[in-house]
Amino acid sequence: MATITFDTPxxxxxxxxxxxxxxxxxxxxARLVNDRVPLSRPGRSVDPSVVDLEVDExxxxxxxxxxxxxxxxxxxxxxxxxxxxxxxxVQIEYLEWHVTRTDGAITKITFTTExxxxxxVLAATEPQVLxxxxxxxxxxxxxxxDLVGAGGTYxxxxxxxxxxxxxxxxxxxxxxxxxxxxxxxxxNAADARDNFEPLPYQRMTGADARLSFDNWVMTRRGLSVAxxxxxxxxxxxxxxxxxxxxxxxxxxxxxxxxxxxxxxxxRLEYExxxxxxxxxxxxxxxGRPITTGGEVAEHIVLSARTVAGRESP
Amino acid sequence: MTANPSDVLASLTxxxxxxxxxxxxxxxxxxxxxxxxxxxxPPEGAAGPAEPRYDAExxxxxxxxxxxxxxxxxxxxxxxxxxxxxxxxxxLRWLHPRLASMGEVLxxxxxxxxxxxxxxxxxxxxxSTWTALALSHPGIGAxxxxxxxxxxxxxxxxxxxxxxxTYLGDPSDPARPGHRxxxxxxxxGEEADALVIVAADRDAxxxxxxxxxxxxxxxxxxxxxFSQRGDTLPEPLQGHEHFGFxxxxxxxxxxxxLAGSGLELxxxxxxxxxxxxxxxxxxxxxxxxxxQFLLGEPRQDPQDPLRPAAxxxxxxxxxxxxxxxxxxxxxxxxxxxxxxxxxxxxELGTSPVAFASMLVGRWPTGAPLMRSPDHDDPxxxxxxxxxxxxxxxxxxxxxxxxxxxxxxxxxxxxxxADVFGRLCPHAAHIRKVNPRDSATDFxxxxxxxxxxxxxxxxxxxxxIAGVAAPTPEQAAEPRGLLFAAxxxxxxxxxxxxxxxxxxxxxxxxxxxHDPIIGQRDAAGxxxxxxxxxxxxxxxVDLTVPRDFVVPSGGGYFFAPPISxxxxxxxxxx
Numbered sequence: 071m072a073t074i075t076f077d078t079p080x081x082x083x084x085x086x087x088x089x090x091x092x093x094x095x096x097x098x099x100a101r102l103v104n105d106r107v108p109l110s111r112p113g114r115s116v117d118p119s120v121v122d123l124e125v126d127e128x129x130x131x132x133x134x135x136x137x138x139x140x141x142x143x144x145x146x147x148x149x150x151x152x153x154x155x156x157x158x159x160v161q162i163e164y165l166e167w168h169v170t171r172t173d174g175a176i177t178k179i180t181f182t183t184e185x186x187x188x189x190x191v192l193a194a195t196e197p198q199v200l201x202x203x204x205x206x207x208x209x210x211x212x213x214x215x216d217l218v219g220a221g222g223t224y225x226x227x228x229x230x231x232x233x234x235x236x237x238x239x240x241x242x243x244x245x246x247x248x249x250x251x252x253x254x255x256x257x258n259a260a261d262a263r264d265n266f267e268p269l270p271y272q273r274m275t276g277a278d279a280r281l282s283f284d285n286w287v288m289t290r291r292g293l294s295v296a297x298x299x300x301x302x303x304x305x306x307x308x309x310x311x312x313x314x315x316x317x318x319x320x321x322x323x324x325x326x327x328x329x330x331x332x333x334x335x336x337r338l339e340y341e342x343x344x345x346x347x348x349x350x351x352x353x354x355x356x357g358r359p360i361t362t363g364g365e366v367a368e369h370i371v372l373s374a375r376t377v378a379g380r381e382s383p
Numbered sequence: 384m385t386a387n388p389s390d391v392l393a394s395l396t397x398x399x400x401x402x403x404x405x406x407x408x409x410x411x412x413x414x415x416x417x418x419x420x421x422x423x424x425p426p427e428g429a430a431g432p433a434e435p436r437y438d439a440e441x442x443x444x445x446x447x448x449x450x451x452x453x454x455x456x457x458x459x460x461x462x463x464x465x466x467x468x469x470x471x472x473x474x475l476r477w478l479h480p481r482l483a484s485m486g487e488v489l490x491x492x493x494x495x496x497x498x499x500x501x502x503x504x505x506x507x508x509x510x511s512t513w514t515a516l517a518l519s520h521p522g523i524g525a526x527x528x529x530x531x532x533x534x535x536x537x538x539x540x541x542x543x544x545x546x547x548x549t550y551l552g553d554p555s556d557p558a559r560p561g562h563r564x565x566x567x568x569x570x571x572g573e574e575a576d577a578l579v580i581v582a583a584d585r586d587a588x589x590x591x592x593x594x595x596x597x598x599x600x601x602x603x604x605x606x607x608x609f610s611q612r613g614d615t616l617p618e619p620l621q622g623h624e625h626f627g628f629x630x631x632x633x634x635x636x637x638x639x640x641l642a643g644s645g646l647e648l649x650x651x652x653x654x655x656x657x658x659x660x661x662x663x664x665x666x667x668x669x670x671x672x673x674x675q676f677l678l679g680e681p682r683q684d685p686q687d688p689l690r691p692a693a694x695x696x697x698x699x700x701x702x703x704x705x706x707x708x709x710x711x712x713x714x715x716x717x718x719x720x721x722x723x724x725x726x727x728x729x730e731l732g733t734s735p736v737a738f739a740s741m742l743v744g745r746w747p748t749g750a751p752l753m754r755s756p757d758h759d760d761p762x763x764x765x766x767x768x769x770x771x772x773x774x775x776x777x778x779x780x781x782x783x784x785x786x787x788x789x790x791x792x793x794x795x796x797x798x799x800a801d802v803f804g805r806l807c808p809h810a811a812h813i814r815k816v817n818p819r820d821s822a823t824d825f826x827x828x829x830x831x832x833x834x835x836x837x838x839x840x841x842x843x844x845x846x847i848a849g850v851a852a853p854t855p856e857q858a859a860e861p862r863g864l865l866f867a868a869x870x871x872x873x874x875x876x877x878x879x880x881x882x883x884x885x886x887x888x889x890x891x892x893x894x895x896h897d898p899i900i901g902q903r904d905a906a907g908x909x910x911x912x913x914x915x916x917x918x919x920x921x922x923v924d925l926t927v928p929r930d931f932v933v934p935s936g937g938g939y940f941f942a943p944p945i946s947x948x949x950x951x952x953x954x955x956x
Contacts, residue, residue, distance in 0.1 A: 127803055130893040133824045134883070142685040146536050146697045148874070264777040265820040266662060270687030271827040279826030287776040287802050287822075307889045311882075311904050312550030320555045320906065356550030357542050371824070371889050 079302035113289025135165035155364035168236035175351035193224035298375030442486030455582035466604025479949030483513035517940030522576030536697020552902025568609035613841035629749030636664030667771030744811035773798035809894025810913035823891035
């Protein structure tokens with residue numbers, strides 16, 4: 071085993087082979103991962119591009135796409151939590167979505183787990199690829215000037231990624247930096263002997279606790295942990311059991327993986343084909359009509375992977 | 384050669400006979416707990432905020448099957464339909480003084496344990512007969528009007544079990560067994576208005592009480608829609624479910640005490656200087672704030688298990704201290720289960736009992752795999768301070784217990800960390816429905832305490848475990864579990880655990896569906912899959928081709944405070 075080169079999320083090949091984008095992406099991730107960080111003793115988190123890690127185990131960390139903080143805030147009023155979730159600034163579990171409506175009814179929901187870092191590196195190295203990608207994902211109307219400011223700086227909150235559509239995260243703490251950073255946190259756990267001792271854990275999201283606690287139990291076993299390659303935030307599963315059409319029969323498969331691959335989905339769309347005489351907003355989940363994107367997000371499973379093992383001498 | 388399921392079934396009674404025999408007398412390994420110290424009560428302010436103290440009025444108001452639970456060997460579940468509302472109100476006035484309260488059941492439990500300890504026997508000869516009541520959303524509407532029924536904030540309760548059935552993974556194809564249209568009670572248009580649970584230590588007492596209840600109800604225009612007798616299985620399977628495994632070992636402890644006597648709702652056994660004494664009532668039994676089960680009482684804080692959060696607030700004022708009751712009649716295909724188990728065990732080169740125990744997470748006696756990975760351990764199973772004392776992700780440490788007369792201590796092998804599910808698979812039933820110390824898809828283990836329920840189920844039907852060569856008629860007899868559980872949110876507790884954990888392959892941890900109670904209905908495909916460790920240290924993915932646990936009835940109900948039964952619900956309108 072040797073140190074690794076960080077690959078793109080889901081092994082995306084948006085840029086042509088040989089593009090400087092790929093080396094730039096590796097450098098971007100390596101910049102975000104610390105070489106060695108002590109976690110719950112005695113193990114630690116390491117940068118696998120620097121530390122030669124003999125991988126023994128791989129762990130899939132899963133959490134729910136809908137905001138746990140909103141559910142806790144509106145503990146007795148779930149509709150209020152869903153209503154509040156339509157604002158992307160509170161879509162905090164590393165899943166953001168854009169709802170398309172026609173005459174008030176939801177016709178399509180687009181979910182993404184793509185990070186702003188990826189698009190910033192594309193903008194810096196392959197601006198035409200960036201533009202082509204935006205045009206494919208959102209609208210042929212996109213212009214490069216909409217995406218890149220003076221001096222070539224990428225504009226993550228451009229209109230095609232906010233009011234008019236969605237390409238990647240804009241919520242301030244949804245990012246590759248935050249996912250990797252939380253994975254290196256040690257909050258209350260340095261001397262913990264089990265997962266009860268770090269309580270109360272301060273972060274309220276399901277994702278952050280999952281990323282941290284799962285690393286801590288592994289480092290307490292004396293293992294070193296590192297981001298799986300390719301690092302990323304992935305949709306790993308979704309569950310439409312008990313969802314029904316207007317006639318009460320079970321829904322068909324209306325999901326489309328628009329970017330990524332099985333187990334590493336980056337962009338997921340939910341839309342009823344035009345051949346049907348109803349739309350997403352006519353579907354009921356457990357007998358309740360879909361009125362917000364959050365009601366669908368609640369049934370999407372997010373994930374990040376970690377590898378664990380021993381550092382080679 | 385694949386083991387004959389009938390032989391495996393027959394051997395189960397032999398396998399569990401020893402530990403159950405051990406329960407006959409107290410010993411160093413089968414502790415009978417002492418009565419709690421009368422005026423101790425939970426610590427106030429020492430380890431955190433004070434726990435609730437319930438005065439006489441409150442103790443008489445909370446139904447005793449909610450806290451601390453009837454735990455009787457014989458029970459009848461009566462599903463009733465209302466007639467003329469005035470007749471129903473008259474019946475409620477008759478029933479009101481007959482409902483068992485928390486105070487009454489706690490006092491009985493306390494005296495029972497003291498008597499067991501004093502006599503040194505399992506059965507000290509005390510008996511009682513108790514009754515509990517719960518109403519469905521339509522039932523409350525019939526008595527108080529639709530607006531009052533709709534004042535319950537719990538959406539799932541308002542919808543009812545039948546409407547949520549396929550969301551829980553029940554078959555969506557009406558032709559399949561388990562589809563709501565074929566339920567014996569609780570299907571669409573067949574929801575009960577009320578569920579009465581009568582419980583007794585003695586069969587004759589139960590029969591008398593049920594006859595009285597039915598006679599009084601029918602005389603006032605109610606009809607018995609369906610009635611199901613439940614009984615603990617006969618020795619040596621007492622306390623086991625029909626597949627042959629000890630059931631109900633793990634229950635949350637409820638924080639709080641009676642105001643006068645200081646009698647705790649859940650007895651505490653950890654020494655005050657044990658670092659976990661504020662978090663656990665006894666080893667492996669976490670303390671949970673009562674509002675997780677009783678409306679309006681302080682609930683779990685989402686982050687800090689030692690601090691209470693505000694109670695649920697969306698319910699009519701009269702419903703305070705009531706509790707939602709989920710009831711599911713679950714048929715068990717015992718032969719089918721053991722056929723599947725025998726086939727897989729043969730393929731993996733292990734014994735059927737060992738393989739089945741991996742699916743459950745406990746051996747038939749109730750001994751946890753985490754503490755006895757290689758073989759069943761009746762002595763461990765019989766030790767109530769050891770049989771539930773284990774973590775999944777980290778090494779489990781010994782607990783310091785307060786002095787307990789007659790108990791020599793937990794000297795069993797401690798559970799070792801099993802982060803990757805090599806001993807107890809992530810799909811094992813007990814690991815799916817209660818991940819304990821593990822992080823989950825909803826975060827830290829503080830969140831898991833918000834998902835726990837008070838389970839009050841009991842088996843129904845004649846057991847087939849222990850029958851060497853069951854006839855086809857015996858095999859076809861209805862048998863299963865009357866699942867009953869109390870909680871303050873159906874959606875955040877029962878439905879959450881069922882759908883998000885038992886029915887999912889990736890939550891709370893990657894490893895597959897719960898092979899015991901998990902359900903899947905993907906465009907009619909009901910096959911489930913899970914991963915188990917193999918004897919050579921690897922893992923293998925297996926598929927369960929069909930359901931062994933099939934829903935056949937039930938309902939979502941609300942167990943009102945007793946004062947409301949004789950008050951607002953029975954008041955003339």
